[in-house]
Amino acid sequence: MVQRTAEEALVLIRKRLCDPDYIFSVFSDSPDSNYSKLKFIVSSSVTEACNNSILLLGPRGCGKIAVLDLVLEDLLKEYPDMISVIKLNGLLHCDDNCALKEIARQLCIEHELMFSKMASSDDNSQFMIAMLRECGLAHKTVVFVLDEFDLFAQGKQRLLYSLLDAMQSVSSQAVVIGVSCRLDADQLLEKRVRSRFSHRKLLFLPPQKDDLHRLLKHILLLPVDSSLPHDYVTDFNSRISNILADRRFIEITDKLIDSDSTVSNFVRFLFSAVSCIDFKSGYMTLENFKSALSTIQRQPKLDCLKDCSILELYIMVCMKRLEVKEQASYNFNSVMKEYKSIHDSFQTSDIYSRNVCLRAFEHLLDRQLIEFADRGHNQFIEFRSVKLLISPAELHQGLKSNRSCPVILQKLLETNCATI
Amino acid sequence: MSTEESPHVTRRTTRLSSSYTPNAIESAAKSINLPSLTLRDLVFGKEETLTLEGLISSLPGRRNQILEILRLLGPVNSPVSPLFVYGGVSTGKTSTILQVFRHLNRPFVYSSCRTCYSARQLFDNILNQLLLHRKSEINDYSSAKKCEKQADFINLLKEALVGVVDGLKGNMGKSSRSKKSEGCVNGSMVYLIFDSLELVRVWDKSATILPLLFKLHDIxxxxxxxxxxxxxxxxxxxxxxxxxxxxxxxxxxxYTEEGLKQIFMRNQSNSKLLSTFLDVVLKPFCRVTRRLDELSTALSPLFKKYCEPLDDLDDIPDEETRRQLFTCLQPHIGPALNEIFRVTSEPSVEAGIKNNLKRKNPLKKFGNDSIDDIDFHMSTSAKYLLISAFLASRNPATLDASFFDSTGGSANQKKKRKASEKSRDLKEASEQEQFMKGPGTFPLERLLAIFQCLTSSEEYSLEEDEDSQEKMSLGGDFGENSLMSDILLQVSSLCSANFLTKGGSCPLEGSTRYRSTVSEDLALKVARSLKFPLSKYLYRR
Structure with a gap:
C-alpha cells in the first residue's frame, strides 16, 4: 500500500519536473519578473494594435521559452481570437524557403485555409504579407516566435528582413520575438535588418538562491488536496521541509550551484534525486540528494582513466614525459621510443609488441583521451602527431584511482614532473 | 559490436525473419497475408517478459547500471528526462537497455545511427517504426512518409507520436475494463532509443542534427x-x-575482471576447467585490454591449447593436474599477449609460437618477426617494385647515385667518419624528424630508375627457370612500350592495394608524388623471399 502511494507521489513529482511550464510558473507572480515585463510588452502591442519586436536573451536552461509559453497561454486566454502564434525554430527553419513554407503552413492551420505543399517560396512570401495585412485589418496580432534566433541571422537574413520590413507598414500588426542564448544576437544582424528591429531586450539570468529555495518547495512539496492519503502527504512534506533546512543539504545545493546555477541543471539534479526514492519507506532522504549530486557531476575523463588498462596508462605516461621534455610535437613512433627506454632503464614486466601498443593507442583515441594534433588525412597513425587531452593533475589522479596501476608508473610521472 | 550483443541488436531482422520462406514464389503470396503490425510490435520481441532477477543475472556485472536505469525510467506512465547512456566499447550498453525494455514490456523505437547512416535514413527508420509501417513488395519497399528536411521530420514525428500515444491510451482503457492485461503493452509512454550517437558527429550537417536530437524533448x-x-x-x-x-x-x-569471468563462464559446459583457466589467464590479459570482444577472440584459441593435454573434458581437475596444465600453458601466454589484436590465420600464430619456443626466449624478443613467409601472392616484378618504392621512401634522393651506381657503390664506406658531438646532435635531430615525418614522397621517375637499377643488378642472379616474359620485363629493354606499360600497371595495382599511396602533386614539378606505406618488417620479408640484400641498400643514419 505504501509502495502504491509512493509511486503515485513519484509520478506526480516527475510530471512536474518534466513540465517546464509548471516549473517556471513559480516566478510569474512577482511584478518585476521577466514574465510580467514580457506580458506587459506583448499585451500592450495587442491592445494598442502596434508592431513590436523583442529579444529574449540568456544562457540555456533559464526558462526563456517556458516563460514565453506561459505569457502566450495567458494572453490567448485573455484575448481570444486576437492573437495567432507562429513558432519557428532556428534548428529546423534556418533555411529561408523552409521558414516561409512553415509560416504559410501554420498561418493556414490557424485560419483554416488549404495549404499547398507545391507553393513556391515567392508565393509563400506573398501569402504571408497578404495575411499580415488581412490580420492587421481585422485587428488581429500575429506573434512570431523565433527560437534559436542566432541561427536565423546566418546567411542573407532574407526572412528576417521580409518579416521586419512587412511590419513597417501601418496596416500590419505583428510582434516578432527572438529567443537566443547568444547575448550578442542583435549584433549578428545586418544593418538593414538591425535598423528595422526595436532594440528591446529581456535578459534571463540564472535564479538567485532564495528563488531556488522557492523552486524547491514548489516542486517537491505534495499538494494537500490530491488523491494521495492525507497523512502521507503531511508526513512527506514535513520530511522535505526538514531536509531543506538541513545544513548538509544546503552544502549539496551550493556545490551544485557553484558549477552551474541554471534552472535546467537544478531540475536535472532533482529528477535524479527523486528517482532514487525508496519505495519501501516511501519518503525522500538526504542520501537521495547526495547520490544525485554524484551522478550529475560526473567527470568523464577521470572515469575513462579509471577504466584504462595498464598498457594504455603506460602510453599516456610516456606521452606526458615527452611533453615535459618540451618536445614540440610527438607521434606514436616517439612514444614507442620512450616506452622502450622506460623498459630498458626500469625492467618493467609490461612490455608488449608494437602491434599491441598500436591497438592500445587506438583505444586511447577512441576514448578521446588523446587526439591527433594535425589534420593529415593520407598519413598513417604512427606518423601523425598527437596530443594529450588531459592535464597532468588529471592523469595523476587517474593513476591513483586506478586500482591495478603499478607503482612504477606513478613514480615515473612524479619524478618527471619534479624535474621541471 | 560485441559477440554477446549480437542476438539482441538484430531486432528488426528477427521480426522479419518470421515471414521468411525459402520458396521465392511462395513468399510473394505469403507476404501479402502478413498480419499488419500493431502497437504490440513496439515492445521487445514476442518472448515472455523477463523478471528482474532474470534481467540482472542475464547481464553479469551490470547490476548497478540496470538498477539505475530502472530507477530513472520510473514506474509506468511517469515522464522521463532524456537519458544519455555512455561507456566504452563492448560494455553492454545496448543489450542492457534492450533487455531492460524487455523486462518493462514498454513500447520503444530503436534506431542505430550505425545502420541508419544518414539523417534521412534515421528519420525514415523512426517514422516507419512509429507508423507501424512494413516495407514490402506491395509498397515497393518504400517508406511510410517522405521526409527530407528536419522541419518535415519534426512535424511528422509529432503526428506519429501523438497517434501512437493515443492508441496506447485507448488500449489501456480497454484492457483495464476487460481485465485482460496479458500480452498487452505496458503504459502509454513511447521511448525513442538512439544508438551509436557518436557517429552522428561525423555526418554532414551534424551541426544541426545533434542539437536537434538533444532538444527533441523540448521541441x-x-x-x-x-x-x-x-x-x-x-x-x-x-x-x-x-x-x-x-x-x-x-x-x-x-567490466572488472570479476565481471569478465562471469561473462565468459555463462552457458559453458565444463565450467570448473574454464574457471581455473580464466584464473590463470585473465590477469595478464587485463593488463593489456579489458574489452570483451578482443579478449574473447584472444582467449578461445588459448583455451583449446589448455584443454589439449586432457583426455576427458568433464573431469574436474585436481591440484596436481592444474599445475601441470599451467606449466603446459605458461609458454603460450606471452606470445599470445603479443598477438591479441592481430587478425591472422591460425597456423601462422602457431608457427610463431613454435619458433619462439625453439629460441627459448619468447618474451625477450620485441615484436614477432618470426613469420618468414608473406601470406599473400605477388609477382616477382611487383615485389621488386615494392622494394624500390620502400627504398625511395626511406633513402634521401641525393644518395641514390652512391647506392645504385656501379661505380659509386663503394663511396658509402668512405663516408664513415668519427662522429663528433655536434654531428651526433644533428643525427638525433634528423632521427627525430624521420620519426615525425614518416616515409618520404618520390616522383614516379625515381621509382622507375631505382627499379631498373635493382633489376639490372639482380638479373644474373635470377633463377633460370623463370619465364622469358618476366625476365624481359625485369632485366630487359625498357624502351619497349608494352613492357613499360606492364610496369606502370603494376604500380597502379600496388596503389590500389594500398602498398603505395598517391600523394599531392609537387608544387614545382607538378607531377604526382608517391609514398610507400609498407613497414620495414614487411619490406624485409619481401626482400628475403627474393633473396635480395635489402639492408645493403638502406640508408641508416
Missing part, C-alpha cells in the same frame, strides 16, 4: 515521450557553439 513537447541516447563517448566530446541542455548521464564502466 516536440510531447510529455509521453522518453528519449535515450546511447553513445560510446562522453558528453564533453559533443561540441556545439551555443551548447544544449545536458541529458542525465548514465555511465557504464568497463
Amino acid at each position: 516536440l513537447k510531447v510529455p509521453d515521450l522518453g528519449l535515450i541516447f546511447i553513445s560510446s563517448s562522453s558528453l564533453d566530446t559533443y561540441h556545439w557553439d551555443t551548447g544544449f541542455v545536458d541529458p542525465i548521464p548514465v555511465y557504464f564502466p568497463d
